[in-house]
Amino acid sequence: MMVLPLVLNGQQCRFVVVGGGTVATRKVQTLVKAGVTVAVISPQVSGEIQQFADAGQISLALRPAQQETYCFDDWVVLATDNTEVNATQAALAKAAGAKVCRCDITIDNDFSFPAVVDRSPLTIAISTSGATPALTRYVRQRIEAFIPDDYRQLGQWMETLRVRIKSTLPASERGPFWRRWMHSQAPEQILARRPDNAERITQALLSGNDESTGEVYLVGAGPGDPDLLTFRALRLIQMADVVFYDRLVGPRIMDLVPEDAEKHYVGKAKSQHAVPQDDINRLLVTEAKKGKRVLRLKGGDPFIFGRGGEEIAELAATDIPFQVVPGITAASGCAAYAGIPLTHRDHAQSVRFVTGHMKDGSCDLPWQELVHPSQTLVIYMGLTGLASICSQLIAHGMPETTPIALVEKGTLPEQMVHTGTLATMPAIVAGREISAPTLTIVGSVVSLHEQLRWR
Numbered sequence: 001m002m003v004l005p006l007v008l009n010g011q012q013c014r015f016v017v018v019g020g021g022t023v024a025t026r027k028v029q030t031l032v033k034a035g036v037t038v039a040v041i042s043p044q045v046s047g048e049i050q051q052f053a054d055a056g057q058i059s060l061a062l063r064p065a066q067q068e069t070y071c072f073d074d075w076v077v078l079a080t081d082n083t084e085v086n087a088t089q090a091a092l093a094k095a096a097g098a099k100v101c102r103c104d105i106t107i108d109n110d111f112s113f114p115a116v117v118d119r120s121p122l123t124i125a126i127s128t129s130g131a132t133p134a135l136t137r138y139v140r141q142r143i144e145a146f147i148p149d150d151y152r153q154l155g156q157w158m159e160t161l162r163v164r165i166k167s168t169l170p171a172s173e174r175g176p177f178w179r180r181w182m183h184s185q186a187p188e189q190i191l192a193r194r195p196d197n198a199e200r201i202t203q204a205l206l207s208g209n210d211e212s213t214g215e216v217y218l219v220g221a222g223p224g225d226p227d228l229l230t231f232r233a234l235r236l237i238q239m240a241d242v243v244f245y246d247r248l249v250g251p252r253i254m255d256l257v258p259e260d261a262e263k264h265y266v267g268k269a270k271s272q273h274a275v276p277q278d279d280i281n282r283l284l285v286t287e288a289k290k291g292k293r294v295l296r297l298k299g300g301d302p303f304i305f306g307r308g309g310e311e312i313a314e315l316a317a318t319d320i321p322f323q324v325v326p327g328i329t330a331a332s333g334c335a336a337y338a339g340i341p342l343t344h345r346d347h348a349q350s351v352r353f354v355t356g357h358m359k360d361g362s363c364d365l366p367w368q369e370l371v372h373p374s375q376t377l378v379i380y381m382g383l384t385g386l387a388s389i390c391s392q393l394i395a396h397g398m399p400e401t402t403p404i405a406l407v408e409k410g411t412l413p414e415q416m417v418h419t420g421t422l423a424t425m426p427a428i429v430a431g432r433e434i435s436a437p438t439l440t441i442v443g444s445v446v447s448l449h450e451q452l453r454w455r
């Protein structure tokens with residue numbers, strides 16, 4: 001982070017604005033709105049600034065800035081269109097120990113003005129520290145569209161409710177309460193100006209009469225890029241009280257989990273499960289029985305080589321409600337991000353997903369079925385067995401020249417695509433540092449990678 005965003009309670013601060021043109025006017029408007037003390041120095045000022053002065057909202061010195069005396073606790077905004085004036089005043093202000101914001105340059109500023117979306121009490125500030133105002137404006141417009149003005153009502157309602165919650169619920173129950181409340185119909189009812197309905201829902205949640213007993217969400221987190229989560233996955237991730245996640249779920253996705261949710265790593269590094277599968281199945285049941293919203297977050301799709309079926313079998317047997325959210329499986333994610341269509345009218349009419357997991361030093365796969373001219377083969381968990389997979393496919397009749405791709409860390413910023421043929425791939429892989437996870441794609445569709453790669 002290049003800057004430290006803070007929210008300033010400016011009631012006690014004095015801002016000195018040097019300048020009276022468009023830029024200065026915008027700053028003065030912001031400052032007056034925030035209710036801080038403002039002094040403007042400028043030989044000429046805009047109509048708006050003059051009006052503020054006439055209304056007694058700011059003090060105005062209608063003269064050029066000269067040898068000004070700044071105080072240690074002043075916040076000085078230099079907004080003239082004269083670089084020299086700005087520089088001289090900046091030097092004077094800095095010498096006095098005041099905090100300085102020059103509007104004509106972005107380096108060396110002690111503070112800057114973010115773009116603001118004002119839905120008080122909700123205030124959203126957006127900043128690129130002056131690096132690119134165009135991006136700031138763009139993001140602000142997007143947020144403006146997403147957060148309608150009615151959020152003011154919502155904010156005010158929640159502010160009042162917060163006081164009530166503080167006196168009714170112990171601290172440990174407040175986080176879960178707010179998550180349930182935010183995901184109940186209550187906020188929507190306030191936005192729809194039906195506060196009575198919101199109150200009824202709130203009462204039900206407080207008295208435990210809502211139907212939200214514990215539930216388990218078995219959610220596919222996709223292959224790694226958080227942008228590939230489904231809307232539903234994101235919604236459930238944000239509602240979790242407790243999370244069990246494994247190795248394939250990266251930090252960028254874990255950042256989306258509520259800060260105060262309990263997070264448990266249950267491993268699944270190849271062959272050494274941090275927590276045995278049976279224990280995971282049981283933990284989901286135990287936590288849900290406590291009334292919690294339990295998120296079981298898995299890489300890719302939970303029903304593709306993810307043992308998702310086993311994890312929910314126990315839930316089904318104990319009548320605990322659960323939902324399963326599909327994720328983008330590694331095959332789809334890696335294929336798309338590598339520009340390798342898994343099927344293609346000229347190359348492959350079918351695709352087959354298999355796992356190349358090693359058992360007793362070799363892969364136990366139905367080789368004969370895998371050797372098919374117009375079929376793409378996708379092999380999960382196959383890096384260690386790659387050489388043996390290539391030689392078995394050749395031994396069972398697949399041409400040595402069949403193209404093969406190894407997608408390393410698919411969809412992540414570090415993604416690498418290694419290509420070769422069944423004959424050359426083992427040597428290629430042996431000569432490179434390759435890190436998990438990797439996915440192997442075999443078949444003539446791989447030849448399209450050169451033409452269709454887009455990342």
Ligand code: SAH
Pocket residue numbers: 223224248298299300301302303304305306328329330331334379380381382407408409410411412437438439440
């Ligand atoms: N349920 C998951 C698969 C779990 S098995 C899914 O649907 O994707 C784990 C294997 O998936 C890894 O060994 C690797 O072969 C593959 N995999 C998962 N994420 C991957 C990624 N980002 N890049 C390459 N392969 C990946």
